[in-house]
Each structure stands twice: as structure tokens, then as C-alpha cells.
Amino acid sequence: MNELKALADFLKSHIKKKPLYAVPKAWLPANYSGTVSEKDSHVFVDPYEYFYLIIEDILKNDTGEDYTKSLATLRGEKDPSWLRKAKMYGALPRATVAYNHKGFGAFEPEDIFGFKESGTFLKMIALLPYLRNMGINVLYMLPISKMSDVFKKGEIGSPYAVKNPMELDESYSDPLLKGISTEEQFKALVEAAHMLGIRVVLDFIPRTAARDSDLIREHPDWFYWIKVEEAASYKPPRIPELPFKIPDPQDLEVIYSNPEVKKHLTKFTYSPDKLNPKKWERVKKMKGDILSNIAREFGIITPPGFSDWVNDPQPTWDDVTFLRLYLDHPIESQKYVSEDQPPYVLFDVVKSSKFPGKVPNRELWEYLSDIIPSYQRRFGIDGARIDMGHALPKELQDMIISKARSEDPAFAFIAEELEMKNDKKAKSEGYDCILGNSWYAVARPQEFYRFVEEIVPNLEVPFIASCETPDTPRIVAREHGQKLKYLAPAILFFAPNAIPYVNSGQEIEELQPMNLGLDNTIWGKTVLPPDDQFYGKLAFFDYYAFHWDQSKGEMYEYLRWLLDLRDKYEELLKGEFRYVYLNYQDGLTANYSYWSGDKAFILLGNLNLAFDKYVEIYVNETAGRNVDVKTVTMINRFGKRNLSLQGTNVIPVNLPAGEFAVVIVNND
DSSP, rough: OHHHHHHHHHHHTTTOOOOEEEEOOOGGGGTTSSSSEETTEEEEOOHHHHHHHHHHHTTTTSSSSOOTHHHHHTOOOOOOOOOOGGGGGEHHHHHHTTTOTSSSOOOBBBBBOBBBBBOOOOHHHHHHHHHHHOOOOOOEEEEEEEOOOOOSSSEEEEEEEEEEEEEOOOSOOOGGGTTTTHHHHHHHHHHHHTTTOEEEEEEEOOOOEETOOOOGGGOOGBBBBEEGTTTTTTTOOOOTTTTTOOOOOOGHHHHHTTTHHHHTTEEEOOOHHHHHHHHHHTTTTSOHHEEEHHHHHHSSSOBBOOOBBBTTTTTEEETTEEEEOBBSOGGGGGGGEEEEEEEOOOOOHHOOOTSSSSSOOOHHHHHHHHHHHHHHHHHHEEEETTTGGGOOOHHHHHHHHHHHHHHHHOOOOEEESSSSSGGHHHTTTOOSSSOOHHHTTTHHHHHHHHHIIIGGOOOSOOOEEEEEOOTSOOOOGTTTHHHHHHHHHHHHHSSTTEEEEEEGGGGGTSSSSSOOOOSSSGGGGSSSOOOOOTTOTTTTTTTOOOOOGOOHHHHHHHHHHHHHHHHHHHTGGEEEOOOOSOOOOOOOOEEEEEEETTTTEEEEEEOSSSSOOEEEEEEEEEESSSSOOEEEEEEETEEEEOOTTTTOOEEEEOOTTTTTTEEEEEEE
């Protein structure tokens, strides 16, 4: 059944023509024909009519295919090479489409009128035309599985504290669709995306689970356990003899002889089914929260997670716990622990890709490797990012990838590899692209120059070309952000092996980061004015609505223009890559070019954010042969002009501080 059509029919039957529901102007399609009223800069619509009309417009693209299958399946694609043409938008739906729909007062997750102001799948459907208009063809969503609210770090649980990976989080169900299940609403979202030519990629977390995971009731032995009295003092041991690093085998003797580690090991105990099988049978049937019941009846609890780096200063991950991937201790470490040592968590155990055991937890591995295929069969998703894939045993990682590929050979996998040098490793493991660290380089001019010139041209898989991510500072909040917000995406989006990526909120110049995970400090969450409702809040852990009403649409149009430019010169960008031969090089002039015969796409970027510069492009030296220059077109964010330079070998370019120029030779 076409779930999207069912949604349209339901919504149509409830239209009252009463404009009570405020939406951002940016969400209103240009051709919107429904009832609209404006008051105090707010746009009000009838919610049922609004969603019905947008879905009806999407349904015009329905050609009768089964849109619950991946786009690759529908198009007969046999490999994930479609990623090379991807233009990606990353979203945390509960924040991306959160809005104060009553149009007055403060934002509330659910308001007095019964409207859900936090994000829902229905509202994500309504955002799809906005995304397609920007040029987006891949929607990447952070975890949407059932979340936990135990040990939460803010007002609500983190999307990464997954309570049940097989179920969708009920918070994404929209009360306007009463009687329609969350699964049906998500299925409609995927169908709508596929009708518009947008693929859907999801985040999955096989290494950790929420500390009160639904899996505990049937599989307590899939988890590690500590005594309740140890919970308050539980933390990763410090190893003063070692630096900040992922441990190597030769470090294990130092680690296990450390007094703090020895004490740490005593905190662990066996799972409740092993401690008292009869009592466990009674406890697991009790009503209420399973973790609370275990803590009360057995005096034990699942421990928080922590980093696999020795001496990592970050605190414990209080809302998640590690899954027990092996039934024995790491092979390399077994000689350092006693035979009666209960299962435990330490740096080596966490990094099971490097320190495996001998006895895999086969039942758990089968379960974990079936999660993505379940989403493929139910919803037809197109790709996945594997969180902490670098810490998984190779055999388990292979199982996860191969099972998904057996469902769909063109299913794409994104590796959580932040180091660009791991591109070959990621490719060998079956991944199709890496996250990379462009978000780090863009804020550091010399690093950015090296990134563009030395690193990305030589990658074996593409990278996510991001100025910001859900874990990093916003590009506009960086030093020189008002220049970098234009310069960084221009240089990245056309770079070799780049997959252009727009982080949700980037297009409306949102200031507040969603999380402080990378390249940030605790002060990163204080960038909003103190009188802002969301001052000090992070979308990963708090109710948060982006500042849609403050957007003038300029950055949206700019990013749309860049992505359109990429499409316009798509064939040229497939040409031979060449560095640009300039009259001088100061290490701060980003440059690259693509050649197809005598036609060229040349990009220059002034990474000196303080001073203008004048450079000259030597055409023949750049192309590596003699070129008959007939037309030269100069393009920048201020416009486009044709230069009278026929027959020349020198193209002069003025680059204001922090600006870029695209030079097209013999193609316009």
C-alpha cells in the first residue's frame, strides 16, 4: 500500500480551512494554494490542508513504482557509485523541523492546541520540497530508533542512547495523524523522498546501547554489569605512564599492572541470570523498568561507556553502555586477569577490532547484523553510517556490510573515519566513503590549504565535504565565520572526491552547535544571546528549535547556487584533475582545476582572510599542453562576467580576502 497516499487521504478528510498552525516562511512552497494568514511576521496555515497540499504535490511524481524499495533497486543500480553524485543534507529530525506552531509564547514540545512542536516524520515530509529545491538528493538522518530517557544529559535522551534499534522512536509520530502508526509515517517519509529522487541514509549504532536497553530482559548476558555501590565512582582508569593514545599490545602490561585498573576490575560482576537464575526468571517478568528492577533486586547495574583512548579527558558516556561482543576476555589480555574475573570494560575491550576475544557472542552478532536489513526490507532505505565501526571486530563488520549488500548491492556505507589517511582502510573494509575532517581544516587556513592540495586529490574513496557537522561548531560561529560561511563550502563542494554536505541549520546560519563532541569546548554552547530561549541548550540532549524566523534566506540561496553550479558543470568536473600553475604561490591560495580537452573548470580561493591578492593563471602550464583560449568566464558569489582574453596564456584574477573565483575556459 502507498502509505503516502493514505496520509494524503487522511489529511484531506480533516481540512477545516482554519489557519491556526504557524510555519516558517521558508517551509511554504512558492506555489502554495492553501488558506494562509499572516500575523506578527508569522505565517499561519490549516495544518491538515498544509500537509495535504504538499503531499499531493509530491504524489505528482508517483509513477506507480514501489517506493518502499531503495532508489538503486528502482533504477537497477548494482553498486554504490551513486554516492559520487550525492549532495547530502544531514538532519536530526526532532530539531530540524521543530517550530513554535502556536505562533506566540515560548517553544513547547507539545502545545496547548495539541500540536507537536518538536520534529516529526510528517514535518520532515513537508521539508522535502525545500531540500530538493536546494539541490539535495540524499537525506542523512541521525538515529531515529527508540531512545532512552534514563541517565539523560539534558531535557531529553540522546538519539545515540538507543533503547531498541529495531523500533522507531514514538516521539516522531505526529498527533495530527491520529491512528496512523509511527512506522507507517516513516514509510511515507521514505516514499516521499524516493518520489522526489532523494535517497535516505540512516545512522546505526551496533557497538553501544542505552543502559536500560530493551534487550536486557531477554539477553542480560549481552551486557556488562557493575555493583550499584560502584556506580558513583565509576570512570576510566588513568594510566600516568602512558600518553593520550589508543593502546597497543605492548602497553597492556603497563595498563594491567596499574593499581587503578586493578581496582577498576573489582567493580564488575556477572549478569543477573548467572548470579541467580531462579531469581532472574522472577525479576524479568516484573512490571516496570527492567534496569530499576535489577538494581533493586540484584544490586547491580550496567556501567556507562567511555573512550577507547587511554587518558582521554572526556567524561564517561553516562547514557550508553557497551555491548558484550565476546564471551571471553581479549586474547592479548587474558594473561593479565584471573580466571574468575567477571566480564569487564577497559580500553582494549572497547577496541575489539584491535583486541578481539576467541569466543564471539554469535547470537548478538546475528542480531546486530540483521538490524540494517530489517530497515531495508521494511522501508527501503538507501544507505547507512556505522557509528564506532572502527571499534567493531572485522568479522562482525563484514557481517553487517555483507548482509545489507545481499539485500541491495548498491547500498552505501559511510565510515566514521575522521582521519583522512584511513581512506584505504575504509575501502578495504567495504565502506564507500569516509566522514573525514574537512570541518576541522576549514577553520585553519594553512591546514585547509594542505587539505585541499595534498590530501583530497589522492583519496581512494570520497569524503563528506562538510563545513560543520552535528558534532562540531557552526561555521558562522567560527573565527572569521562571516567569510568562511561562503568560502569554505565553495572550495569544498567542487574539490576532488567531495560529497557536498549541508548540516541542518547551516542554510539558515544557525549559531548554536547541536553537540560539543568535536573541536569545541564547554563554552561552545553559550554562543546564543543569554536571553534566547535556547541559550546553553544542545539539540542532542535538549528540546531545541532552529531559529527559522531569523533567516533571511540568503545562505539557503547561496548554497543552492553552489549546488546548481556543480550540476551545471558536472561533465567538466569529471575531467582530468590538475593543480593550477600561478605566477606565485604563498601557501594560502587554494587551487585546482579539471580539464576536458581545451575546456576547463578552475577554482581559486583566497585563504588569507585579512588581505586581498592578485594572481595570474598560466593556462598552458596548468593544462600541461598548449590551449587555444577562446572564452573565459569568471564566476564568484557576486556575479558572472565574460573576459576578453582570446588567445592569451595568462588569466588575471583578483581575490578579495576570504573570497573565491571559478574560472571557466572555453565552455560558455
